[in-house]
Structure formats: C-alpha cells, structure tokens
Amino acid sequence: MGRGAIMERADYEMRAMIRNILDPNTSAKAARKLNITLTFKPGDDRQTIVVECVAKSTLASTNAITTMLYVLDEDTVVEMAPQIPGQLAVDAGEQEAPPKLRLIHSA
Numbered sequence: 001m002g003r004g005a006i007m008e009r010a011d012y013e014m015r016a017m018i019r020n021i022l023d024p025n026t027s028a029k030a031a032r033k034l035n036i037t038l039t040f041k042p043g044d045d046r047q048t049i050v051v052e053c054v055a056k057s058t059l060a061s062t063n064a065i066t067t068m069l070y071v072l073d074e075d076t077v078v079e080m081a082p083q084i085p086g087q088l089a090v091d092a093g094e095q096e097a098p099p100k101l102r103l104i105h106s107a
Helices: 002-022
Strands: 033-042 049-058 068-073 076-080
Touching: 002 033, 002 049
Parallel strands: none
Antiparallel strands: 033 049, 068 076
C-alpha cells in the first residue's frame, strides 16, 4: 500500500535499528522493537478509507559512562584518572594533568 511507502517506513526504521545494534556504545543484549501501526479511518460513505501508517522503533540507549571526581577543596575538583602528570606513558609521551572542573558559585 501507499505505493511502497509503508515498506519504505519499515525499512527506514530497520536501518536505524541495525545501526543501533552495531553501535559498540549500546548493549549487545538489549531488545529492540519495531512497531508498525496501521490506522484505518473510513469515510461517511463507507467506501473510502484513509490508511495511516506509523513505524516507530524503540532502540537501546547508549551505555552509561562513569568517572570519579576528587574534591581537593571547596574550589578545586579534579577527575580521578590513572595518570601521574609528567610521567611518561607507554607511548613515551608525557601524561597530562587531569582536567579541573570549573565550579560556579551562585550569590
């Protein structure tokens, strides 16, 4: 129906679903859903019918990212990271200091 538009909508959502499944930032085991809703609205004469199609996918959310912060004092918070500033890394590059968070104090 719809000169192939309904199938096109399903294919569009399938592409999004496959991209979501292949995304390493999402859970490999999470279920995904594809719902195709066809709504039939007959006219008063009962001879014409408007068919509406909505294709909707429910994808897996991205995996949570966690980090740890260390509070030095009221104004200084740094991200805890496995590096020591100035130490040489495995690739012989010098490791940088962890980023400091900018704290904004309201009046």
